[in-house]
């Protein structure tokens with residue numbers, strides 16, 4: 586099927602632009618992905634952090650209804666299509682579980698455009714139609730028809746693809762989720778390597794009628810930087826509730842986000858011996874409380890797992906159990922109770938000394954999430 590011109594961000598069949606953050610979940614969150622050409626050409630594809638379809642009314646073999654009518658995909662003014670909750674959604678609900686329509690290695694030696702065209706040739710006619718219905722940005726409308734048609738497949742892929750382990754995948758249902766920064770995103774996607782699917786979970790409770798938003802990259806940075814990035818990669822000016830804060834509140838939020846980002850970057854210095862166990866746990870607590878103030882709760886399963894790592898290394902049984910139990914709760918919201926992270930933390934909570942780091946460093950009561958350091 587020949588590509589139809591479609592303005593990004595406008596309705597019809599959607600402009601998409603998913604860059605899923607590779608969340609700190611699979612490793613996170615999402616962040617930004619780079620589609621690397623080994624021949625030294627680097628194609629900037631910002632993969633969003635984690636994702637999938639489901640419960641949508643958009644029927645396709647690539648979407649599975651997992652919880653009845655959890656959301657519908659609709660045209661939304663100013664941002665193409667988006668997913669709207671069709672009923673109240675509980676925190677932690679699985680919203681989408683979706684195999685890739687197209688999956689490409691993130692490092693390729695051939696022309697990415699050619700790879701995509703080849704991948705399309707292996708799809709069913711319905712799959713091809715689903716692909717061309719996705720939105721895209723940055724293809725000038727005034728190109729001669731042949732050139733226009735040539736550029737659309739790659740533009741669709743760049744706008745919608747997200748990281749999937751060592752690959753980059755296009756997941757058409759999850760691709761309908763628009764972006765929200767900081768406290769505004771309520772849904773998180775993650776790739777499940779062993780199952781070969783992307784899942785999307787509700788990070789927060791979502792009311793009927795609210796839009797499902799996911800984060801296309803790590804938004805713990807100031808508004809002007811977030812907007813600049815989104816404009817450059819996805820070609821839209823972000824007006825999500827976080828970006829729409831009045832200037833004064835936005836500055837307060839920005840300061841928190843920058844501080845969170847700095848603290849996150851500081852944590853690995855424990856492994857380098859530059860931070861002792863108690864200080865590392867204090868960093869985790871600070872991150873947690875800044876997250877509470879900001880309404881930024883993504884990545885908490887992984888953060889608690891980092892605290893478990895520190896507590897286990899210092900043989901703090903009480904600390905391990907406290908952080909592992911908390912981690913199970915948050916990993917379950919964001920990644921599912923059957924995710925590798927939730928299962929790993931559950932095992933550690935049951936038997937702290939089974940943790941691979943157990944006793945690797947000097948004994949120390951680093952303390953659990955409640956701040957107590959009572960012991961054993």
Ligand SMILES: C[S@@+](CC[C@H](N)C(=O)[O-])C[C@H]1O[C@@H](n2cnc3c(N)ncnc32)[C@H](O)[C@@H]1O
Nearest residue numbers: 594599600601602603664665666761763764819
């Ligand atoms: C992966 S797609 C998301 C779904 C897309 N709206 C569609 O119609 O298929 C990403 C594109 O959606 C639009 N978009 C995503 N989040 C947005 C937001 N918060 N505000 C405005 N447009 C947004 C941008 O055009 C972006 O390039």
